[in-house]
Amino acid sequence: MTGHDALLCRGCAGRLYAVCTTDRGGRGSAVGEWEVDHEMPSSCPLAGLLPLTGRAASVYELPGAEEVLGRPN
DSSP states (O other): OOSOOOEEETTTOOEEEEEEEEEOTTSSSOEEEEEEEESSOOOOTTGGGOSEEEEESSGGGSTTHHHHEEOOO
C-alpha cells in the first residue's frame, strides 16, 4: 500500500494493513479491490467487522470503514 498514512483500528488502536489491487478499466478513475485487517492478531471488540473487503476508490470508502478505521493524529 502506498500513499496512505498508517491505519489504526478504532476498537483496539492496533495498526491495520490495507492491500489494494487497482483496476483502471478505462473509466477515468481508479477503483480498487481492497482488503483491510489487523497487522497482528489481537482481541479487538471490532474483530467481527474485519477484514474489510470490497471495491472502492479509497480505503475510507469501503463499507464499514467509518466504524473501523481511525486516522492517526
